[in-house]
Amino acid sequence: MTRVRLSRLPGDQVLITDHDGVEQVALEDLAALVRRREATSPRWVWDDTARWYPPLLAAGVRVERCHDLRLCRRVLRRAPAVDPGALDGEDSRLWDALRPVVATDPVLFGAGDAADHLRADVEDARQLAALSASPDAPRLSLLLAAESAGALAAAEMTHAGVPWNAEVHEALLAEQLGPRPPRGAPPHRLAACADDVRRLLAAPGLNPDSQPELLAALRRAGLEATDTRASTLQRLDHPVAAPLLRYKKLAHLFHTHGWAWMDEWVRDGRFRPSYQPAGSATGRWSSNGGGALSFPAQVRPAAVADDGWVLVVADVAQLEPRVLAGMSGDRGLADAARGTDLYQGMADAGAVATRQDAKLGLLGAMYGATRGESGRMVADLTRRYPHAFGLVEAAARAGERGETVRTLLGRGSPPAGASWDETPDAPPTDLADQGRRRRAHGRFTRNFVVQGTGAEWALCWIADLRNRLWRLPGDGPVEARPHLVFFVHDEVVVHAPAHLAGAVAAEMTAAASTAGRLLFREMTLDFPLTVSVVRSYADAGKPGT
Template identity: 70%
Template sequence: MTRIALSRLPGERVAVSDGSGAVELAREELPDLVAEREARDDEPRWVWDDTARWYPPLLAAGVRVARCQDLRLGHDLLRRAPALDQALMDGPDADVWDRLRPGGPSEAVLFSVDDRAEHLRADVEDARQLRAVAASPESGRLGLLLAAESAGALVAAEMTYAGLPWRVDVHERLLVERLGPRPPRGARPALLEAAADEVRSLLEAPRLNPDSQPELVNALRRQGLAVTDTRASTLRRLEHPVVEPLLRHKQLAHLWTTNGWEWIDQWVRDGRFRPSYQPAGSTTGRWSSNGGGALSVPVQVRTAAVADEGWRLVVADVAQLEPRVLAGMSGDRALAAAARGGDLYQGMVEAGAVASRNEAKLGLLGAMYGATTGQSGRLVAGLTRRYPQAFGLVEEAARAGERGEGVRTLLGRGCPPISGAWDQESPDAPPDEESLAREASRRRAYGRFTRNFVVQGTGAEWALCWLADLRGRLWRLGGNGPLEQRPHLVFFLHDEVVVHTPTHLAEAVAADVEAAAATAGRLVFRGAAVDFPLSVSVVASYADAGKGGSATP
């Protein structure tokens, strides 16, 4: 496979190196070169500093690439990989790569020649990363993780480019029904203000700002209601006429501020919701987003996510991802057997491990999140004897964290180190009882983090492999058109994907979604007999996913 490194040069020029030599060309010539090499070579791998900087202009020019190596993501990952000799990551410009932050497609390519971050040598960094990985005893797993991480970066750019289909008329109709007509700038919607007035009247507080927690708590206390917060769960326990309008006000205020008219203006263009995704935005490798609430499309506005005419949305999510990941990475055959073919929690019941599905769920979640008291704590103790490998893995990860040691995911992503210990802050001063207690508490908290890190991070790795394989399948399925005319990914959230597809290909897409999940399981867990069953819906609107049917607004 040919590796083609791209580096920015002064004067809006690009250096292109494929191992046989290097050429320079103007930036505007790059899409033609990439398209020509994609057609001529056998899936070349494009090597660049940041997919978010290089790929969007190519997509805008109608050029899709099959593979890339995102050096920024790779460098950050390898710097925290326990199975890597960190000395091999040092060298020219390593300090710049260490602090390189995600770029954006709107950023100018031409910067001052003195800005080292703008003119990094991709071929030099690529060679450094390849040498470091090759020298690792975990080279196979790290190589897979780097490839999956880079594929995820391509998916993120493509999802922003293609966008999630979004009907502004449906969204605005929902807002008018719930909030009233769009108010002038600086004013509040009529129905939201009406709910606020009702709250003020019932609390006998005409000047109350119901969005202010301190004011609202004081007003409730003056009515004889002993509250310390205004969470919805707290309010529902109260017996007072104000509860219903207050809860309604909270819901309407959240809709207005989170997904109201300003959200539409900012994030929906040309009938598409186009958020900005950030692969590996969290320490576990899970994605984050840079705005628009991309990783949390509320149920109440999903009715606006509607497929184009003649198209459908294929929505798929995996059941009980993290417990299945725990079974696979620990090699616990008993837990894997419980997961086989369907509901993992019910499988534990049928195996006689617990009496009810709820107990199975409480026990497994308790093990992954560190429950030590109450019903969860008691269940964890009993299930540890039944599933010693699975429960022992997270327990050892927690103990390592409490010792101040790092842990790693199955493919080799390292967790951030514990920091700020008293013995590092003042090595010459003997610790007192207060600092010892504070340090013990901090290490227990870090242990809870490392306990979940190994499972959540490995789950993120499985999801990346799922995305990477599915992306290739969709491209091969869709004929000869550009990305947006083929089946393509439009949404991803940890354990859920949404594909926009021509209707006649919807069933084939659903089959490929399931096949890609099975492939990801084999890649990550190497023959461990763990199933990853999916719930798959073919719908016209995202809001109909899981309802067993399709609807047209």
Template identity: 75%
Template sequence: MTRVSLSRLPGDRVLVVEGDGQRELPMTDLASYVGEREADEPRWVWDDTVRWYPSLLAAGVRVQRCHDLRLGHQLLRRAPAVDAQLLVGDQSTHWDRLGPSVPSDPALFSIDDTAEHLRTDLEDARQLAAVAASSDAPKLGLLLAAESAGALVAVEMTYAGLPWRTDVHERLLTDLLGPRPPRGARPQKLEALVAEVRGAFDAPGLNPDSRPDLLAALRRAGLEATDTRKSSLRALKHPGIAPLLRYKQLAHLFQTNGWAWTDEWVKGDRFRPAYQPAGSTTGRWSSNGGGALSFPAIVRPAAVADDGWMLVVADVAQLEPRVLAGMSGDRALARSARGADLYQGMVDDGAVASRTDAKLGLLGAMYGATSGESGRMVPGLTRRYPDAFGLVEEAARAGERGQVVRTLLGRGSPALGEAWERDPDDPPPDADSQARYRRAYGRFTRNFVVQGTGAEWALCWIADLRNRLWRLGDSGPLDARPHLVFFLHDEVVIHTPAALADLVAAEAAEAAATAAGLLFRDLTIDFPLNISTVRSYADAGKPGAAIEA
């Protein structure tokens, strides 16, 4: 496959390197050049997808594949199977420090002028050599391709946006909070709840947003409170707790998805968050703005498809337990995973007495539970599923020894020293503190291998689905065809013409099966989807909206 690298040059010019040849273009000619070359299906190589792709999409140019060097460098530096010295060379210290840019200002890097004009062909050659020399070359190659495809999806979802009815959102806010308040003031209904809480605790000056104030009021009321988390408050008995919890819920809505959120993140009847692929150490995405990955159900009624269009919402059932079965090669757990409900499959296979026991046991194994009901279930399930439970146990022991672990495709965990941030002026920790930290790191590595491989499956899923959706459209730009508009770890939302909704649902299921085949070649693992075809995102999963695929 042809690789074409693009580097920014001073004076709004672009250096194009293909094989042994190179040429310069004015930045203004880039979209037409890329559009013409797309017929050859090259892989575009650039420093950061967010810096290049939004302007191409705005010009009507969709690219099929790319290699995101920033994401690739970050991944390969930490991959245990890669010799990191092979990534060292001209400008490599700048690649080490390169952080993600954001869609609001993709043309600027915040480091220095050299980072603004990095030679992508040089870094590309280093990354290719590092992968070729690795013992995990095929897996790392797949991971890099999936990671870069995910970067394309992220930009496309920001560009297309999730359909959003501002009138519905504002009506919801008014019903729950009252009219929009002046800047810096609380909404009317929140103020009423504050008065109710103050009266219940006989605390006229109480600020319920202040943790010290709230703790003091709780203790004066005779309540043994050590924190103000909702879960802790629910355990307390007092007439003021119910209005306090209601206040916290609505205050969170006001602060995170209120009128100011709409002003900033909803443009042209679309919610356009800024996704950050591989924003967490496991490879899971995070958000650079808009709160896309903490999207509350309470505002979902505002996500409504355009007239003549539908939303196809697909999420995979029990992703991480299925991933554990596949990556460990545990045939007994894979057998239980056949069908829509893995936990019920464990019951049907006689491994446990109830679905609750199955869920508690598997979660206990993946998160390191040693006590309670989860801890009680783990020993018996370890005997039943030795390969799966042995894999996470081995990862935990490696972490306790201070070793890094890797996902199925080769992403490495942060080292013990990276995860343990300690002030250099503090005295060295004692032996007990070190042992506690190593056990905590072991719990992290136990889950890292599963959660990280789950993120890899999801990347392969959306990468394949992206291309399937493009092929469903007859012609026209991205947002005139079925297209992804939202992604949340194990769930996608697709905006599609209503006439194509059934085909879109089928393609989502096919892409899930393809992702499973890419990752778990030697063992068939079912990844069934719960699929809803709805006008409003709020209706997904309701009776009559969902099908299994």
């Protein structure tokens, strides 16, 4: 496959290097060149998909595959099976400091920043050399391809947007909060709740949004509360509990998905969030804006398909436990995963008495709950599923020793005391604090190996699905065909013409099977999907729990 490397040059020029040599074109002519060369199925190599792809999409040009140098460098830098020295060079500091851009404007290049003129061909050569020298090259190659495909999908989802009915959203806000207030003022019903809280706590100057003020007011009223979480407030034996809980619910809606949110993120009948692929240490996505990964049920009725179109929503049941079975090679747990409910499969196999026992034990093992009822279930299930439970236990012990652990495809965990962006935590204050931090990092690495591998499965799923959707009947740009509009961890939403809904659902299932075979070749695993075909996202079925 031909690799076509794109580098931005000063003066709105683009340097193109491939096996045929070097070519220079004007930036304004790039879309036409990419459209023409896509017919040969190249792999486009560039510094950051979020810089290059949005202008192409705006010109109606779709890219099938790419290599995102920024994302892939971050993977290779931390991969235990890669020599980090192979990535060193004169411009290494600039590459290491490269951060994702927010794709809100088709013009995503600065005029004088050196980071805007990095040579893609030089960095690509380094990455290919580092990869070829790695003993885990086949797995890492799959990870880099999936990571880059995810970046393409993210740009396409931002470009197409989630179909959004602003009138429905306005009606939801009016029903729950009252009429739209003047800028800077709280809505009527939120203000009324605040007044009730102040009256019942005899605190006329209270700001209910201030946790210190609220805790002090509760204590003055004789109520012992250590925090203001909903679960804590529900236990309060006082008339203030109900209006306070209602206030927090309404305030969250107002501040996160109220009128200001709609003004900023909804335009032309679309909600366009800004995704950040691999925004977390495990490879899971995050959001640069719009709150795409915390889509509350309160506003989902506003996500409505266009006339003649539908939303096809698919989520995979119990993804991470299934991934644990596959990556550990635990055939007993894989057998329990046959069908739609892994936890019930464990109970039916006689591993535990009830489905709830299975869920407590398996989640406890993955998240480090070693005490109480969950801890007892972990001990019992370890004897039944030694490979699966042994894998997460070994990852925890490695994390406590300060060692790096890795996902199935080779993504490495960040070191203890550092986050994904290398920002160090405050140093420990004493030996006890040091011990707590070691145990906390052990809990992180315990889950990292499973959550990170789950993110890899999901990336392979959407990478295959976006290409399958493109091959369905249709013509025109991405947004005129069945296309991905939303993705969060283990759920995808496709906007599609109604007559293609069945075909889309079939491709979702086929892509899930393909992702399973790519990652777990030696073991047959079920990844059952719950698929809903709906007009409104609010009507989609919920995932298995």
